[in-house]
Amino acid sequence: MSDVLIPRRDLDFLLGDWLCLDELLRTPKFAAHTREDVAAVLDLSERVAADLFLPAYKAADQIEPTLGADGVKVIPQIADAVSGYADLGLFAAGFDEALGGMALPSLVCTASLAQFMAANLSASAFVMLTTANARLIAAFGTPAQIDSFARPGIAGQATGTMCLSEPQAGSSLADIRTRAEPDGEDGLGRRFRLTGNKMWISGGDHDVTEDIVHLVLAKVPGADGQLVDGTSGISLFIVPKRLPSGERNDVSVAGLNHKMGYRGIPNCLLNLGERGGATGWLVGEVGQGLPIMFQMMNEARINVGLGAAAVAYRGYRHALRYAGERLQGRALDAPKGQPSAPVPIIEHADVKRMLLAQKVYAEGSLALIFYCARLVDQEGDADAAELLGLLTPVAKTWPSEWGLVANDLAIQVHGGYGYTRDFDVEQLYRDNRLNPIHEGTTGIQALDLLGRKTLKSNGRGYALLRERIDATILKADQIERLDGYGELLADAWDHIAVVVEGLRPLDAAASLENATPFLSAFGHAVLGWLWLDQAVVAANLGDDAFHRGKLWACRFFFETELPKVEFWLDFVDSHSDVASAAPADIF
Incomplete structure (x- = not known):
């Protein structure tokens, strides 16, 4: 298996230890599946992603699609990858058996797709778009439309x-x-x-x-x-x-x-x-086109976040491997006057800082998207739907913005090699740069979060989110290694509540003029919660390097990332018009 895709141990932790996959599989909807079934799907996904999708990655970048008299052509390796995916029935994984599907949980399908996106984001886009397209037709189309247009997509015969x-x-x-x-x-x-x-x-x-x-x-x-x-x-x-x-x-x-x-x-x-x-x-x-289309748009937004997370993760894996192999520089605490050999750059504090940042951005992004997928699986649960609606703009934006920062840091870790085409990290950065724009720019997601989901909402989504955050804080307060983190997280969310109340009396234009800094603060506060929640689980599972890594990442996030929330919120709370009032002729 490729060592630059998402390790199974990470997936097993997120799905099994953290998101309680076993509980999900005991519900009537998914009771036909076992953990062995899930393991088989994830093993298959990793193997096919490595064997079919990953080899086409660089070739698809170097040989772009072409337009001729008979239409658009892509390189054969891309067609072979998508065809192989279809032959294994993976297009159908998340659909009901009545439609020829496997009826797997969204959580499992999302973990499967993450491997393909890590291997080849653009080839995986055929998959993502096709399944979302077929799901919409299956939900809103007539029986004849479903048979003619959804089923071919579910079978992978049409995109x-x-x-x-x-x-x-x-x-x-x-x-x-x-x-x-x-x-x-x-x-x-x-x-x-x-x-x-x-x-x-x-x-x-x-x-x-x-x-x-x-x-x-x-x-x-x-x-x-x-x-x-x-x-x-x-x-x-x-x-x-x-x-x-x-x-x-x-x-x-x-x-x-x-x-x-x-x-x-x-x-x-x-x-x-x-x-x-x-x-x-x-x-x-x-006249109902837009409300219906929102099903596919919201699914695509979450999948854009998934792609950004997967590409960030692969860049992190490349940087981690390179940092362990590249010998450069000497230890600062080496005895003076004695010759010392070059050390792997992972021994340098600044490289560790960059790797920790990539870890919290990439793994945190995956956690956010998987959490949303778990909410999707709670079909019919009004609370889950409300919470998913609130988190969707964050799920699209946070991985897209901070996953890109992770890819930037992966280039930095590689030094001069990082910006050459001989190393994948420069292409990963270019691929991920599109995601802050795909399916609604960051600014549009910010207007959705602060406008529709906050100021115009009944507050139910916020109340549900805060209940879950407070439950995590209560558990963290019982763990010595996490002492103090709960208070910091509670302060951040109390600050958000104060800022929101301060925006309510303003007119629409004034209340939304700093929506993007608000989204930045809200997103970081959400990720602070998710990292603390994972740390609670990891602290109770063992003291091996893997679980200590989760706790160390949590500490890094709380020391270096969570403080940014206060800065962003103070700016929003100032009701500054420095941007909105700027005359066009000054530029």
Whole structure:
């Protein structure tokens, strides 16, 4: 197995020791599975990721997708990797048996996908998008739509996309202009003809699978033939690359976007309706496109966080191995006047600092995403759903931002070798740099957290989160090695509560102008809780190097990272307008 993927011991700790996988497997929904089943899936995932996905990693970066007369082509190794994944039935892992799936917990599927993302992020994007696409159709589509468009994705016979953004709209979906004109009805539902353009579509065209199922947001014109402004008129449509008859739909590639990283999956500008209109079938009701699409968008946000965590983790593993092998410099406490040999750079304090930072960012990111996956598995639990909604913008953003810092530090540990193409860490950094933008930028996630999830909410999510945090603090207070950490964490969350109350009387613009520093503080406070919670478990399991590593990481986070929360919150609480009031002409 590759030593740069995620070690099974880490997965076993997170899933089994910390997140109580055995309890999950005793619930009626997952009772058919055993720990042996889970181990088999994780073993298979590690092996296939190492054998099929990892070897294509550098080649996919060096040989980008190409656009020709017959469409977009990717390197054969990417197609082979995705095909091998499908042949093993892994696309179906998280789907119910009635849909041909294995009905595995989301927690297990997420741990499996993490290995593939660590091995090859862009190849894994085909998987991530396809499963989220099929899950949406399975949830909201008609039986005929499920059979025709979800089942092929679940089987890995077709891939899927999400087509939201447009060249003129970017993230402002209220401004999309793609039109959907009614075109009758057939066995697949209400049929429409779509015309318009979709930008930044990952997997928008390729030769990995013969068919691609696009989920397209578009607006149905009103009685006057005009499109309604805003989001209320947005509807969702299934627009396949190939129609049920086998002929090509009216979807064409106008161009490819050439990215700094993440190059193995093509990123396309799609034109719909160059020959009269692309055929699409309505999902749900007219005007309900955005609420329905949020299922896939939220799943994608969490999976973007997972990818960022996995890439950060792989960079950390590279840096850890290099630091143990690279001989450079002498010990500062070597006897004076006596010759001393060079030492591995892992012996130097500053290198240890960088490795500890990578450890808390990468392992902390994985813990956050796995915790969210555990909440997904509590289907029907209103509290779990509320908590998941609150944590989703953090799950997308914290790994994307701090995982990137981890990759930056991995380059630094490598020194001059780190920024050369001979070492993977420079590509890992480039790949991860896209994630703070994917599926809603950091600023957009900040507005979601502070606006919709905090100031406009009933506070239920916060109350649930604080209950869990207080329970962790209570347990930590009983452990001598964690003495004092609980008080620091409680102070951080009390400070958050004070700042939120101070923002409530302000108007919308003033209350949100420093949303991003608020997200930074909130995210770090969440990770402080998760590190303390893991440390409680580790402290009760043993005193070997692995478990001591968890406690040391917790200490590092509380000494070097948690203090940042106070700085960010003080700035938010100052209600500073230094950014919002800055005139455009000063720049």
